[in-house]
Structures are given as structure tokens and as C-alpha cells.
Amino acid sequence: DALTMDKIVSLCKRRGFVFPSSEIYGGLGSSYDYGHYGVLLKENVKARWLEAMVRERDDIVALDSAIILHPQVWEASGHVGGFTDPLVDCRFCKKRFRADQLDDAQCGKRPSKHPGETDDCDLTEARQFNLMFETRVGPVEETGTKVYLRPETAQGIFVNFKNVAQLARRRPPFGIAQVGKSFRNEITPGNFIFRTLEFEQMEMEFFVPPAEADEWYRYWIEERRAWYLRLGIRESHLRVRPHDADELSHYSSATSDIEYLYPIGWSELEGIANRGDFDLTAHTRASGTKLEWVDSATGERYTPYVIEPAAGLNRSMLAFLCDAYDEELVGERERTVLRLHPLVAPVKAAVLPLLGKDAEMAGRARALYEELRRVLSVEYDDNGQIGRRYRRQDEIGTPWALTIDEQTLEDDTVTLRDRDSLAQERLPLGRVRERVLD
Numbered sequence: 001d002a003l004t005m006d007k008i009v010s011l012c013k014r015r016g017f018v019f020p021s022s023e024i025y026g027g028l029g030s031s032y033d034y035g036h037y038g039v040l041l042k043e044n045v046k047a048r049w050l051e052a053m054v055r056e057r058d059d060i061v062a063l064d065s066a067i068i069l070h071p072q073v074w075e076a077s078g079h080v081g082g083f084t085d086p087l088v089d090c091r092f093c094k095k096r097f098r099a100d101q102l103d104d105a106q107c108g109k110r111p112s113k114h115p116g117e118t119d120d121c122d123l124t125e126a127r128q129f130n131l132m133f134e135t136r137v138g139p140v141e142e143t144g145t146k147v148y149l150r151p152e153t154a155q156g157i158f159v160n161f162k163n164v165a166q167l168a169r170r171r172p173p174f175g176i177a178q179v180g181k182s183f184r185n186e187i188t189p190g191n192f193i194f195r196t197l198e199f200e201q202m203e204m205e206f207f208v209p210p211a212e213a214d215e216w217y218r219y220w221i222e223e224r225r226a227w228y229l230r231l232g233i234r235e236s237h238l239r240v241r242p243h244d245a246d247e248l249s250h251y252s253s254a255t256s257d258i259e260y261l262y263p264i265g266w267s268e269l270e271g272i273a274n275r276g277d278f279d280l281t282a283h284t285r286a287s288g289t290k291l292e293w294v295d296s297a298t299g300e301r302y303t304p305y306v307i308e309p310a311a312g313l314n315r316s317m318l319a320f321l322c323d324a325y326d327e328e329l330v331g332e333r334e335r336t337v338l339r340l341h342p343l344v345a346p347v348k349a350a351v352l353p354l355l356g357k358d359a360e361m362a363g364r365a366r367a368l369y370e371e372l373r374r375v376l377s378v379e380y381d382d383n384g385q386i387g388r389r390y391r392r393q394d395e396i397g398t399p400w401a402l403t404i405d406e407q408t409l410e411d412d413t414v415t416l417r418d419r420d421s422l423a424q425e426r427l428p429l430g431r432v433r434e435r436v437l438d
């Protein structure tokens with residue numbers, strides 16, 4: 001069967017990855033809460049990103065800037081004036097649509113005809129709608145200062161350019177990376193966690209000498225594509241799509257999207273943009289602080305260009321889930337399995353005493369679990385039939401199951417079950433650790 005978003009939503013609910021937010025009040029449709037396995041998976045994706053960006057390189061440093069910034073930041077960045085989507089209302093059904101996305105509007109049909117209706121959609125002219133959430137700082141409604149929840153993490157990086165460039169003691173090309181929440185009052189949120197009101201971004205601003213910008217732009221497109229492939233995303237499900245000139249954001253001279261083949265079709269997973277000197281120049285002009293690179297040895301000064309890979313953490317997690325999802329017939333039985341790469345899987349190994357009530361087996365299993373949990377994300381499960389426990393681990397994507405049985409008590413070996421091939425092998429207890437850490 002073809003993969004549908006419903007199957008992913010249902011698995012996520014069933015196994016506690018993602019729940020509709022405020023569910024006991026009917027849910028909010030465009031917000032989601034992450035349960036235990038969802039958190040572990042999301043944290044793994046984030047950790048792999050930070051590893052690739054910061055830990056394994058010596059030309060990128062980390063930053064964690066505030067969500068609420070000085071309102072002038074968003075004036076200077078162009079967001080107050082230009083961070084808008086074209087909004088159309090339907091006079092007939094009262095629904096709202098993004099004029100440039102009528103195809104995936106929420107009613108599921110192109111709104112020229114409504115489901116079950118013969119009347120045509122009666123759309124108003126498009127008007128520009130700003131996506132930034134507004135709130136107020138200060139104890140009094142009327143006099144408080146209007147501020148915004150950041151719609152991207154990038155601006156927090158640009159306004160810290162001077163601080164970081166001086167303290168990091170690095171010369172361009174160098175980068176600043178940050179992961180954190182962003183907020184957008186999307187006109188048509190939807191498709192599960194693909195588009196929500198709040199989401200986490202993984203953004204890196206790479207500051208380069210202007211003459212090297214093109215080269216680094218191409219470098220980062222390839223580097224980011226390779227990251228998804230290394231973590232197991234199928235090559236046939238990824239493509240790079242350069243933006244047409246009329247699609248480019250107000251700040252960008254070139255942008256390419258890395259798209260993933262979601263159940264809803266090819267959609268943006270990550271954008272890589274050449275932002276030129278737009279941001280540093282804009283903030284220099286508005287703040288009066290020179291955001292430029294000065295070479296203390298030669299006195300040379302210039303405003304670096306910026307290459308930005310901007311990925312969505314939740315969208316990445318959704319891509320990993322979709323790519324890993326599989327249903328197959330094993331004998332008579334259908335099983336659902338998440339073939340997640342071990343480096344992103346929420347749980348690496350499950351320790352299962354064949355008979356949970358057998359004190360000796362449970363004791364051995366417990367000891368193995370205690371040994372492994374110090375170095376790995378492992379789970380202990382002694383509840384129910386072994387087949388059911390295996391199926392549960394398959395659905396949360398656990399690569400290995402370690403079963404303790406009668407034989408373990410005799411010869412100190414365990415069964416290691418491989419999630420994907422279902423092959424079982426007998427392994428001495430003392431070798432389990434090196435094997436699953438491998």
C-alpha cells in the first residue's frame with residue numbers, strides 16, 4: 001500500500017511519538033505535543049545536526065539567542081514589511097487560503113469546487129498577511145512595547161555577529177549555528193507536523209568573503225544533502241530544486257530547496273540561501289554598529305556574504321519517519337516497522353527476558369539493561385508475549401532486541417534479533433555491548 005500521512009499520524013499517536021496538542025479540549029489542529037519516543041527521535045536528529053555542524057568542524061561555533069528580540073531587529077531585517085503571504089478569503093465557505101498554495105488548501109480540494117457542493121469558490125482579491133506573532137512586553141496592556149516571537153532563528157545570529165566574530169577568534173569563512181523554536185502565524189497550517197505554528201529550526205549562517213559565496217553555496221547544498229543520505233534517507237526521495245527568480249525571498253540572490261518526497265508529494269525539507277550581505281548591511285544601517293570583518297593584521301575590512309542552510313527539525317523528523325515506515329508480511333502476519341537509522345532511532349536496543357516472571361531470567365536481563373543504559377538508549381520490557389514485545393519495538397524502530405531465555409542461564413548467551421532482516425544470532429553476554437555500540 002502507498003504510504004499516507006494518516007498512517008504516520010496513527011503510528012505516532014499509537015506509540016507515543018506525537019499527540020495532538022490540548023487534545024482533551026478538542027486539539028488545536030496546528031500544534032502538536034511530542035511524547036517520549038518523539039522527544040528521543042527529535043533530540044537525536046538535533047544531536048546529529050549539531051555534531052555535523054559544530055562538533056566535527058572547527059569553522060562553526062554555536063549560539064542560542066533569545067526568542068524575543070528588540071523590535072527594531074525585525075524592522076531592519078525586512079520582516080515587518082515583507083514577511084507576508086498572500087491571503088484570500090472565500091466569500092462562500094468563509095475559509096481562508098494562501099493564494100500561492102491553493103492546491104494544498106485545507107479542505108483537501110482545490111477550492112474552486114467545495115466537497116459536496118456545486119457552487120464555485122468565490123475568492124476575494126489576495127492581500128498580504130504578516131506571519132509574525134505579536135505580543136507585548138511590560139505589565140500594562142496599553143503601554144507595553146509591541147514585540148514579536150521570532151519567525152526564524154537567523155536574525156539572532158546576525159545581531160550577534162560582532163560579539164561572536166571577536167570572541168570566536170575566527171576569520172571568514174566561518175559559521176554560527178543555532179537550533180531553536182520559531183513561530184509563524186501560518187494561514188494554512190497542516191499536514192501533521194509538516195507545517196505548524198511553532199516549530200524548531202536548525203540554522204547555520206556561514207560568513208564568507210564575497211568572492212567565495214558561489215562556491216560555498218554549492219558546497220552547502222551538497223553537504224546538507226549528504227547529511228540526510230548518511231542518516232539513511234533514500235536517495236530517490238531527495239532532490240535539490242533551485243528557486244526561480246520570482247520565488248526568491250527579499251534577502252536572497254540564490255536559493256535551493258532540498259525537497260523530500262513526503263506522502264503529500266515533493267515538499268521543502270530545507271532551504272539553502274545565498275543571502276549576500278543583505279542582513280549585516282541592514283543591521284549596520286539600522287543600529288549604527290558596524291557589522292563587518294576587520295583583519296587586524298592587514299587592516300582590510302569588508303562585509304561578509306552569508307550562505308545559510310536552514311532546516312526544520314520537525315520536518316526532518318517527519319521525513320525520517322516517512323522514509324523508515326514499512327509494512328511487510330512475515331508469514332501470515334503483517335508487521336509495521338520503522339527502519340530508522342540506528343543513529344536517529346529513539347531506542348537502540350531492547351532487553352527482553354523471555355519469561356518476565358522468571359526471577360532468574362529477569363535478574364540477568366536487568367543486569368544487562370543496567371550495563372547498557374549507561375552508554376546507550378535502551379529499554380527493558382518484561383510485559384506480555386515476546387511476539388508482541390518484538391512488534392512494539394519494531395514500531396518504534398528499535399534496531400536490536402536482546403532476549404534472555406533458558407539457554408542464557410546455562411551458557412551466558414543471548415539472542416540478538418535484527419529489526420530489519422529478523423535474523424537471530426546467539427551472542428555471548430560479554431560481547432553484546434561492543435556489538436550494539438558498533
Ligand code: ATP
Nearest residue numbers: 184186194195196199268269270271310311312315
Ligand atoms: P514554506 O515555503 O514551506 O513555508 P519557507 O521557505 O518559508 O517554508 P524557510 O523560511 O526557508 O521556510 O525556513 C526554513 C525551514 O524551516 C523550512 O525548510 C522548514 O523545514 C522549516 N519551516 C518553515 N516553516 C515551518 C512551519 N510552519 N512548520 C514547520 N517547519 C517549518
